[in-house]
Amino acid sequence: MMTAEQYEQSLRLLNFEVYMFGKRVENVVDDPIIRPSMNAVAKTYEMAQRPEYEDIMTATSHITGKRINRFTHIHQNVGDLVKKSKMGRLMGRATGCCFQRCVGMDALNALSIVTFDIDKKHGTQYNQRFIKYLTFVQENDLTCDGAMTDPKGNRALAPHQQADPDLFLHVVEERADGVVVRGAKAHQTGAVNSHEIIVMPTIAMRAEDKDYAISFALPSDAKGILYIMGRQSCDTRKLESGNLDRGNALFGGHEALVVFDDVFVPWERIFMFKEYEFAGSLVENFASYHRQSYACKVGVGDVLIGAAQTAAEYNGAERASHVKDKIIEMNHLNETLYCGCISCASEGHKEPSGTYVVDKLLANVHKQNVTRFPYEIARLAQDIAGGLMVTMPAEDDFTSPATGKWLNKYYAGNCDVPTMNRMRILRLIENLTLGTAAVGYLTESMHGAGSPQAQRIMISRLANMGEKKRAAQKLSGIEDA
Ligand code: SF4
Numbered sequence: 463m464m465t466a467e468q469y470e471q472s473l474r475l476l477n478f479e480v481y482m483f484g485k486r487v488e489n490v491v492d493d494p495i496i497r498p499s500m501n502a503v504a505k506t507y508e509m510a511q512r513p514e515y516e517d518i519m520t521a522t523s524h525i526t527g528k529r530i531n532r533f534t535h536i537h538q539n540v541g542d543l544v545k546k547s548k549m550g551r552l553m554g555r556a557t558g559c560c561f562q563r564c565v566g567m568d569a570l571n572a573l574s575i576v577t578f579d580i581d582k583k584h585g586t587q588y589n590q591r592f593i594k595y596l597t598f599v600q601e602n603d604l605t606c607d608g609a610m611t612d613p614k615g616n617r618a619l620a621p622h623q624q625a626d627p628d629l630f631l632h633v634v635e636e637r638a639d640g641v642v643v644r645g646a647k648a649h650q651t652g653a654v655n656s657h658e659i660i661v662m663p664t665i666a667m668r669a670e671d672k673d674y675a676i677s678f679a680l681p682s683d684a685k686g687i688l689y690i691m692g693r694q695s696c697d698t699r700k701l702e703s704g705n706l707d708r709g710n711a712l713f714g715g716h717e718a719l720v721v722f723d724d725v726f727v728p729w730e731r732i733f734m735f736k737e738y739e740f741a742g743s744l745v746e747n748f749a750s751y752h753r754q755s756y757a758c759k760v761g762v763g764d765v766l767i768g769a770a771q772t773a774a775e776y777n778g779a780e781r782a783s784h785v786k787d788k789i790i791e792m793n794h795l796n797e798t799l800y801c802g803c804i805s806c807a808s809e810g811h812k813e814p815s816g817t818y819v820v821d822k823l824l825a826n827v828h829k830q831n832v833t834r835f836p837y838e839i840a841r842l843a844q845d846i847a848g849g850l851m852v853t854m855p856a857e858d859d860f861t862s863p864a865t866g867k868w869l870n871k872y873y874a875g876n877c878d879v880p881t882m883n884r885m886r887i888l889r890l891i892e893n894l895t896l897g898t899a900a901v902g903y904l905t906e907s908m909h910g911a912g913s914p915q916a917q918r919i920m921i922s923r924l925a926n927m928g929e930k931k932r933a934a935q936k937l938s939g940i941e942d943a
């Protein structure tokens with residue numbers, strides 16, 4: 463396993479083509495806007511080195527028998543699935559943001575299932591290829607971007623019907639040694655902190671779309687791949703002096719649009735090619751795993767609840783009964799989320815490939831809750847924080863000789879607490895509910911791993927309505943129930 467320092471060094475060796483604010487980013491690792499997101503991924507390496515987290519953060523490879531980072535592991539039993547949920551909460555609490563590495567883990571697990579299933583039907587050799595690739599990822603302790611979301615263009619049209627055929631990533635040339643692909647993947651979490659990019663189709667497909675039914679993995683700096691960084695609310699605060707106004711002093715996340723400008727993929731890196739009838743299964747398995755991964759938001763919720771309680775104490779308001787009740791409500795909602803990610807793991811089962819997968823109904827219910835509860839937890843945190851969270855001046859005003867004394871005097875709360883500490887905790891709440899981390903805690907909770915309607919479709923498909931109707935009809939005395 464790599465240390466956090468080795469991970470950082472390994473990224474320096476990559477030759478990414480990254481753009482932000484209209485310019486090429488020459489030094490991605492040290493860029494002040496991108497750096498906090500790298501720190502968050504580095505934390506997944508650091509935590510795996512710590513003996514107290516060994517059981518949660520590491521696993522035994524089912525291929526080599528070696529100790530590996532759990533983010534590269536294929537779940538071998540229900541216990542592995544439960545530990546994955548616990549790892550998400552632990553990491554969310556340690557970083558207070560999106561730590562990005564789950565998408566690759568979820569892509570690897572989904573491919574371990576689907577490559578096996580394709581081989582069984584078509585007599586292909588994808589699973590063997592995939593296991594070779596997985597061994598490479600595990601042995602080198604790599605971070606992978608799991609790239610699913612195509613830009614999708616007109617939502618009413620299938621991939622092959624789009625006015626611009628590139629709106630879904632597709633094969634434009636077949637060669638003896640591989641294929642050439644063109645297209646893009648949008649909203650790619652942690653893209654420029656990843657060594658590898660694993661591409662999957664974004665929707666279920668029919669025969670007409672078979673050129674779009676492709677899954678493969680490439681080094682993230684492969685020729686023809688370029689990255690355009692997404693903005694986050696308050697992102698340029700990272701360019702300012704000090705760290706108070708950032709809210710989260712060290713960590714953050716990022717998303718990017720990844721463009722594939724005629725990129726060559728060798729056959730040995732291709733895990734699905736034109737088997738369009740398996741695109742839906744790959745999407746469904748990846749999405750279910752990733753909906754479980756939203757255990758991360760429970761950990762970030764822990765941070766927000768801790769911040770709200772601290773703010774209340776710094777204000778001297780912690781004994782007010784309505785404040786206590788709001789904290790109880792926040793905990794109730796957050797632990798309800800925890801129930802969801804633990805239960806879908808506990809109810810997991812073994813697929814023919816040997817990989818364990820979560821209970822898909824419960825994973826979708828969990829993610830549906832995640833599209834709602836963090837918003838209510840954020841609302842309560844803002845209620846407790848008070849308006850100062852959005853009216854307080856800059857850190858530089860607190861340190862300026864002209865204004866510092868006034869701000870420290872008039873923004874004091876509980877006199878046992880330095881005013882600056884009070885400001886720090888309010889800025890953290892601002893960061894989590896309105897700033898850069900609100901991308902991860904709120905909007906990503908809404909749309910990441912699929913927007914709410916995607917889960918509702920799955921819930922309607924997976925809820926066993928026949929069984930429910932039979933139970934009701936039988937108890938009501940209907941004879942032939
Ligand atoms: Fe992982 Fe959560 Fe970020 Fe998705 S949103 S990559 S599950 S930390």
Ligand code: FE
Nearest residue numbers: 651906910911
């Ligand atoms: Fe996400």
